[in-house]
Amino acid sequence: MSCHSPVSAPVVARRGIQTRTPLPARLRVLLVGGPNVGKSTLFNALTGARQHTTNAPGTTVELANGTWRTTAQVKADTAIERALVDLPGTYSLLARSSDEQVTADAVHELAQSSGQVGQRGVVVVVLDATALARSLYLLGQVAETGVPLVVALTMLDLAGTVTDSPTATMQPQTLAAVLAASLDVPVVPVDSRGRAAGGLGALARAVDAVAVAKHPKRVAGILPPDTAVLDIAGELAHAERLFEWVAHVTAQVAMGLAPDGEPPAGSGQPPHRPVATFSDRVDTVLLNTWAGIPVFLAVVWLLFELTTRFAAPLQAYVSQLVNGPLSSVVTSALGLLGLGNSWVQGLLVDGVLVGVGTVLTFLPVMAVMFTALGVLEDCGYLARAAFVADRAMRSLGLDGRALLPLVIGFGCNLPGLAATRTLPHARQRLLTGLLIPLTSCSARLTVYVLLAGTFFPHHAGTVIFALYLTSVALVLGGGLVLRQTAFRDVHTEPLILVLPSYQRPHLRTLGMSVQMRLGAFVTGAGKIIVATMLVLWVLMALPATGQHSVGHVPVADSVYGRAASDIAPLLAPAGFGNDHAAAALMTGLVAKEVVVGSFAQSYAVADPGSRTSAKSLGEALRGTFDESSGGHGGAAALAFMVFVLAYTPCVATLAVQKRLFGWRPTAAALLGQLATAWVLAVLVFQVGSRL
Amino acid sequence: MTLPESPLGAELRVTGVRLAAADAFRLNEMGVRLGTLTHVTQHAAFGARVIAVAGSRFAIDGKTASLIDVEPVHRLR
Amino acid sequence: MSAWAAVLDDVRRRGGTPAQVATRLGLSISLVQAVLDHAQRLGVVALASGGCASGCPAGPQMPQACAGCPISLP
Numbered sequence: 001m002s003c004h005s006p007v008s009a010p011v012v013a014r015r016g017i018q019t020r021t022p023l024p025a026r027l028r029v030l031l032v033g034g035p036n037v038g039k040s041t042l043f044n045a046l047t048g049a050r051q052h053t054t055n056a057p058g059t060t061v062e063l064a065n066g067t068w069r070t071t072a073q074v075k076a077d078t079a080i081e082r083a084l085v086d087l088p089g090t091y092s093l094l095a096r097s098s099d100e101q102v103t104a105d106a107v108h109e110l111a112q113s114s115g116q117v118g119q120r121g122v123v124v125v126v127l128d129a130t131a132l133a134r135s136l137y138l139l140g141q142v143a144e145t146g147v148p149l150v151v152a153l154t155m156l157d158l159a160g161t162v163t164d165s166p167t168a169t170m171q172p173q174t175l176a177a178v179l180a181a182s183l184d185v186p187v188v189p190v191d192s193r194g195r196a197a198g199g200l201g202a203l204a205r206a207v208d209a210v211a212v213a214k215h216p217k218r219v220a221g222i223l224p225p226d227t228a229v230l231d232i233a234g235e236l237a238h239a240e241r242l243f244e245w246v247a248h249v250t251a252q253v254a255m256g257l258a259p260d261g262e263p264p265a266g267s268g269q270p271p272h273r274p275v276a277t278f279s280d281r282v283d284t285v286l287l288n289t290w291a292g293i294p295v296f297l298a299v300v301w302l303l304f305e306l307t308t309r310f311a312a313p314l315q316a317y318v319s320q321l322v323n324g325p326l327s328s329v330v331t332s333a334l335g336l337l338g339l340g341n342s343w344v345q346g347l348l349v350d351g352v353l354v355g356v357g358t359v360l361t362f363l364p365v366m367a368v369m370f371t372a373l374g375v376l377e378d379c380g381y382l383a384r385a386a387f388v389a390d391r392a393m394r395s396l397g398l399d400g401r402a403l404l405p406l407v408i409g410f411g412c413n414l415p416g417l418a419a420t421r422t423l424p425h426a427r428q429r430l431l432t433g434l435l436i437p438l439t440s441c442s443a444r445l446t447v448y449v450l451l452a453g454t455f456f457p458h459h460a461g462t463v464i465f466a467l468y469l470t471s472v473a474l475v476l477g478g479g480l481v482l483r484q485t486a487f488r489d490v491h492t493e494p495l496i497l498v499l500p501s502y503q504r505p506h507l508r509t510l511g512m513s514v515q516m517r518l519g520a521f522v523t524g525a526g527k528i529i530v531a532t533m534l535v536l537w538v539l540m541a542l543p544a545t546g547q548h549s550v551g552h553v554p555v556a557d558s559v560y561g562r563a564a565s566d567i568a569p570l571l572a573p574a575g576f577g578n579d580h581a582a583a584a585l586m587t588g589l590v591a592k593e594v595v596v597g598s599f600a601q602s603y604a605v606a607d608p609g610s611r612t613s614a615k616s617l618g619e620a621l622r623g624t625f626d627e628s629s630g631g632h633g634g635a636a637a638l639a640f641m642v643f644v645l646a647y648t649p650c651v652a653t654l655a656v657q658k659r660l661f662g663w664r665p666t667a668a669a670l671l672g673q674l675a676t677a678w679v680l681a682v683l684v685f686q687v688g689s690r691l
Numbered sequence: 692m693t694l695p696e697s698p699l700g701a702e703l704r705v706t707g708v709r710l711a712a713a714d715a716f717r718l719n720e721m722g723v724r725l726g727t728l729t730h731v732t733q734h735a736a737f738g739a740r741v742i743a744v745a746g747s748r749f750a751i752d753g754k755t756a757s758l759i760d761v762e763p764v765h766r767l768r
Numbered sequence: 769m770s771a772w773a774a775v776l777d778d779v780r781r782r783g784g785t786p787a788q789v790a791t792r793l794g795l796s797i798s799l800v801q802a803v804l805d806h807a808q809r810l811g812v813v814a815l816a817s818g819g820c821a822s823g824c825p826a827g828p829q830m831p832q833a834c835a836g837c838p839i840s841l842p
Contacts, residue, residue, distance in 0.1 A: 091802070094809040133799035137806065235810050243772040243803055250799065279748065280732050287750075289736045387750040391737045394752065494714050494755035498721070498785070499741060499748040722784030746787030746797075 027082040027211050029068060030106055032142055033126030034135060035089035036506065038154035040064070042126065042190055043086040045200060056102040061088060063102070070204045080208065091134065093141040111145035122207050123149040127187075129175060130155045132253070136246045139183075143219035150206045151187040153179065175253070182252040184220035186210065221245050279501045283384065292388040297469075299381070305461040306368050314364035315449070322357035343551035347537060350601060355533030358597035359526040363518060365449060369442055370517045371510065373411070378505035382407075383497055390495050402432040406475060409439035410468075413649045416441075417656045427490045430661050434669050435478050437649050437657075440471035443592035447644050450596050454618040455625075455637040463638070471645055474676075532590045533597055536560065540601070555579070555602055574643065574681035575629035575636030575689065580621075585643065591650050635688030639681040647677035694756040695738040697731050697763075704728055707760030714755070721749065728764065771795060775803040779813065 033039040043051075047066030056063050064086040087106055088099035095101040110121040125142050127135040142149060153176050173189060180187035186206035210216045222245060230238060286295055327349055334345045376382045386403050402420075409416025416436045420429040440448075448467055452460040483490065539560035543553040555561040556579065564583035571577040571585075580602050587598040603620040622633055629636035648654065648670055657666040697703055705727045708715045718724065722744050733741035738753025751759070769777070771793075778789050790800040807813035 091805050092809055094806065096809055131798040131801075133796050134802040134805075135798075137802040232810070232812075236812070239806055239810065240770050240772045243799075243806075244770050246799065246802065247771045250796070276732070280743075283733050283741065283748075287733045287735050287741060289734065292735065383750070387735065387739070387741075390752055391735070391739055394737075394754075494710060495750070495752040496714075496717060496721070496755065497750040499750050501748075719783065722782060722788050724782075744788060745784065745791040747785045 027080075027207070028110065028121035029082045029084045029207060030110060030121065030123045031084065031086045031126060032103060032107060032123050032138070033089060033154075034091050034128060034131070034138060036508075037089070037126050037128040037131075037135070038190070039089060039126045040086055042152060042154065043084065046203075047084055056106075059098055059102060061099050061102045063087065068204070070201070080204070082207070090138070092138060093145075107142055107145055107147060111147040114146075114148055120148070120211050122210050123147045124152050124203070124207065125149055126152045126154055127179075128155045129153055133246055133250055136249055137242065139219065140222055140242050140245055143222040144224050146218070146224045148210045148213075148216035149185060149219070150203065150210055151179070151183065151185060152203060153187055153189045154191075156189055156191065178253050179249075182220065182249050185217050221248065277501065279380070279499070282502055283499070286381070286384050287388065292384075296385055296388050299376070299385070301461075301465045305465075306372055311364040311368045311449075315361050318364070319357065319361045322353065322360060326357075327353060343541065346541065346551050347534070351534045351537035352530060354537075354597055354601050355530035358533070358593065358600070359522060359530070361596075363522070365442075365445060367514060367518055369411075369445070370514045374510045374513050375505050378503070378510055380500040380502045383499050387495075387497055387499070402428065402435075405432055405436060406439055409436040409441060410471075411442055413437055413439065413441050413653045414656055417653065417660060420660070427487060430665060431479070431482055431487045431490055433657060433661055434482065434665065435475050437653055437669065437673055438471060438474040438478055438646065440468055440645050441592065441649060443650070444644055446593055447588075447595045448641055450599070450617075451621070451637045451641055454621050455634045463641075467641055467645055470642065474646060532587060532594045533601065536587060536594075536598060536601055555583075560602075570678075571643075571681075572628070573685070574639045574678065575632060575685035576625060576640045576643075576681075578624050578628040580624050581628070581640060585647070588644065589648060589651055591652075592644065595644065629685070629689065632685070632689035635685050635691075638688055639685035642684050643677045643681040645677075646673060646680055648673045692761060694731065694740050694742065694751070694759045694761060695753060697740075697761055699731055699734060702728060702730050702764040703761040704764050705759065706762050709758040709760070710755065718759075722747070723749065723759075729761070771799055772803055775800055776807060776813070779804070 031039050031043055043064060043066065046068045050069065051064055051066030053062050054065055055061065066084045066086075068082040068084040070080050085106070087103040090100040090103045092100070093104040093107060095104045107123060110123060114120050123142055125135075125139045127139060139149075139151065156175065176187045176189040186209070188203045188206050190200065190203065285291055330349055330353060331340070331345065334340055334342075334348065339345055373382075376385070386407070389403055405416045405420045407416075413436050416439060417433055420432045420436070445464070448464045449460070452463040456463045540555055540558045541551045541553065542559045543550065544557055544559050544562040548554070548557055556565065560583060561579060564579040564586060567586065568577045568579050568582040571582055580599060583602050584595045584598040588595040599621065600617055603617060621637075625636045625640075626633035654666055654670060657669060705723060705725055708718060708723070708725070710718065723729070723742075727744060729742045729744045731740050732743045732748060735741065735750075735753075738756055739751065740753075740756045741748055741750050774793055775789055775795070778793055782788075782792070784792075786800045786804055787797055789795075789804075790797040793800070804813055
């Protein structure tokens with residue numbers, strides 16, 4: 001048998017007497033289409049609440065199954081039910097992922113079984129009117145399997161926004177009619193929300209008609225391949241024929257719609273005159289010489305306002321839940337087991353529960369931050385931000401490309417350090433690696449939110465924004481100093497960035513990204529936090545002298561308290577020379593997220609009676625900071641936050657720095673960070689307390 | 692003339708890329724090479740430019756832009 | 769010349785993004801994307817994953833298309 005014949009003209013559909021077969025009791029209907037074409041919206045509209053999720057056989061891929069029920073045309077009191085399956089979105093039946101393979105297998109299986117009595121199934125191929133060629137390519141592949149099919153046309157309300165497509169200037173019904181004439185199979189327009197009863201009813205009638213037809217119509221111009229296995233030459237020849245068909249149908253659509261005498265849209269030479277796109281018009285403002293940086297700063301400020309104002313109430317709720325009902329339940333349960341007021345209760349309630357509560361409390365903050373960063377990246381603005389900030393960095397001697405690791409560092413310093421490997425020269429990597437710890441990571445944000453919310457409740461967002469500005473100033477200033485001293489030999493490289501078009505963020509992708517990052521935060525940082533809280537509790541439970549027993553020792557007399565007491569006097573010039581603050585900074589070396597938990601734990605253990613709700617953490621902090629600063633608690637809190645900003649991020653950062661750059665630069669960086677943090681904190685307090 | 696000296700929106704042809712070999716190769720792969728038609732879409736600070744090359748947009752820092760030579764394209768009407 | 773052959777030939781000779789190819793050939797971006805997607809699935813074309821603006825994978829997972837980038841590292 002020969003290979004595929006060239007596709008140069010549509011094959012005329014066979015007409016004649018078509019004998020109907022009975023509609024199967026439960027017709028199997030598969031929804032096939034690309035990602036984000038409205039397939040799932042259509043599925044939900046067709047099935048309503050009559051749906052459930054299963055795994056594709058032998059895989060972990062989830063499939064949405066449902067019952068598509070309509071009333072029979074002939075007998076109004078008779079319902080027709082169809083088993084509808086929403087297959088994973090795919091651009092092609094040439095699968096390269098497990099999801100796509102499931103879709104390809106399902107279509108091939110239906111094609112093989114459709115010839116058998118009672119096994120008829122129908123595929124509904126969802127075509128995206130805004131990306132017609134790409135959808136036609138998938139349709140062609142599905143049609144090659146010989147499976148009975150119907151076309152559902154979606155995104156018609158958005159088709160007019162696609163400027164390089166023949167669909168840009170047509171009416172939806174016209175496009176559907178022209179496509180139906182070209183493809184010679186039913187084409188049903190469906191609106192973007194899967195609504196419009198007329199559309200869905202027409203879809204049901206089309207599917208049923210195909211299901212009962214003895215010889216369902218095939219897509220015009222598509223012939224099934226003679227063999228399923230082709231060598232590469234055969235595949236290339238097949239691809240050429242397939243895309244000839246796609247181009248032919250697209251041209252037919254265009255010719256069917258263009259006014260007489262005008263060439264179809266999307267064909268011919270590129271325009272001579274440059275055409276400003278929507279992204280160009282927006283960039284006129286966002287990349288403007290004078291407006292670009294203020295807009296960038298405004299975006300960052302908005303980010304932090306969202307984090308504080310929006311997430312704070314959620315944080316408070318979670319905190320109350322953990323410290324109140326949950327803590328009471330655990331305490332009561334332990335009492336029933338005869339473990340009340342024992343070291344076990346202390347370990348579980350003041351150790352484990354405090355740790356878990358700390359992690360849960362900051363989930364809303366992290367979720368808001370990750371979502372905002374995801375939106376900025378997905379919509380295309382993040383690349384503009386890098387471009388806007390580049391020149392500022394170059395003027396201070398930093399390579400513009402160093403912005404990427406630094407921006408990542410504002411999320412977490414560890415991947416920021418790992419990202420320095422993208423810089424071409426070792427000296428650039430070291431320079432950037434020394435500056436990354438000065439970027440205020442998201443873990444520090446937890447400390448800012450607590451203290452700013454406590455001491456500056458009406459200006460918390462602005463205070464945090466100022467801290468991030470301080471972080472940027474430290475990075476730039478530090479870079480300038482290092483470039484003029486130890487790094488005179490570092491040279492900058494050209495910055496050439498592809499600017500993506502602005503687009504609406506894909507919510508589903510964004511949601512999955514945020515979920516993944518939150519999961520990583522919980523499992524990664526969460527483990528460290530809970531483990532650290534347990535260690536902290538042990539240190540607080542061990543007496544430094546022989547006057548107390550384990551688990552029943554005041555904090556001041558514990559191993560933990562003694563170490564904090566020795567350090568506290570060094571912090572007095574900065575206004576927070578108290579044991580609680582010193583201890584929190586000590587634990588902050590393990591992980592910044594633990595600072596808040598450390599405060600909570602040290603106050604809770606120091607005054608056990610207060611845990612019952614008489615005294616909040618905020619009140620305790622205000623009292624302590626006011627006392628240690630001589631009545632200037634606000635200035636002391638600000639100084640504390642600046643110290644947290646500037647000193648060593650965490651021991652994990654030190655470990656990565658040592659691995660990347662060696663012991664000497666890491667040790668020098670550690671001393672430099674501590675010294676910088678102390679000097680800045682003292683400066684902030686001494687000036688702030690006099691204002 | 693160079694990119695920073697070019698007027699906004701005028702159609703240009705790239706006539707020279709005076710960058711280091713690795714950087715020129717990078718531009719080459721992105722579609723910016725001798726003879727490429729382009730136009731400047733944005734003027735940013737310090738000579739940085741955004742150029743359009745057949746539907747794509749590239750942001751280039753000022754110093755690099757000053758090393759890319761262009762000439763206006765004159766079309767017969 | 770068919771759309772398939774034209775797109776592959778243009779990419780081979782001139783490089784660039786799908787948008788550039790579409791504009792040079794006067795084709796819709798959707799069609800060019802479909803051609804390049806299929807070519808990638810057949811293994812005859814390697815596409816860069818993601819834009820330069822959103823991070824540069826280095827090491828073994830670096831896309832082949834980034835080989836000429838001065839900031840790429842083996």
